[in-house]
Amino acid sequence: MAWEVLYPSGSVPRLERLQAAFNAVGDDESRMPALSCQRLVNPASGYPTIECMVGGLGFDIAAIGVWNREEHAAIEHCFDVEPDTIFNRAGLTIVPGPDIANMAHAMPVVRAGAMLVRRIVDFKSPLAIVWRPIGSAMEPGYFRRVVDAWLAGGPFPALGMVGLRSAPDGGLHSHGLALFTGQELRLDPAIAEAGSEGWALAARLIDRLVESDAVQSPLELSGEGGRTIRLAPSANGRFVVVEWSE
DSSP: OOEEEEEOTTOOOOHHHHHHHHHTOOOBTTTBOOOEEEEEEOTTTOOEEEEEEETTEEEEEEEEOOOOHHHHHTOOEEESSOGGGGTTOEEEEEEEOTTTGGGTTSHHHHHHHHHHHHHHHHHSOOSEEEEGGGTEEEOHHHHHHHHHHHHTTOOOOHHHHBEEEEOTTSOEEEESTHHHHSOEEEEOHHHHTTTHHHHHHHHHHHHHHTTSOOOOSOEEEEOGGGOEEEEEEOTTSSEEEEEEOO
């Protein structure tokens, strides 16, 4: 799990200022507890790092150099941000510390990481925030809206931390839900043809499934407008097939 917060080259916040600002701020009940940060040198890279504790979970923040073309090309999903906005930019990377690296996609760790990134965005507004596991770039205002809603008890940021891809049959596949559940959504072409209604349905299903056990048997759910949605595991168990129920 890694976040990247991108700024124009030469405008990246200095780590020591970030550390001082975070250590000076108390609890924010609406979003996150107080942070405890210390300056370190990453033993693997030799570069300066600050370790920030968020609710007892440690994250490492380090500066990253200007993106190269390969890193730029790895961005697949853009939410309210143009791809060219993030080309040739530098920034900060935020990753779980060594003690929790093996549980990087556990929801408490993901939530704490989002809290920390949200605090960085408050410290200095960036050009974009990137959720690296799926190559998803979000405009700062969009990121604030979806993450603030989630941290306040609302829906998971389904379109941002999970993406949607077009499938060869005309349907839609989720990209990134399997990080949390081991399964991706496979939405029927009829749902994809519904346009924004289909995307909204995908977001609601991602929110419902992201903290649930894998779907192992068929089930039916009530959708918008009284329509019934049928979910069933694929033959190999890697997908949750979603169709309108006749």
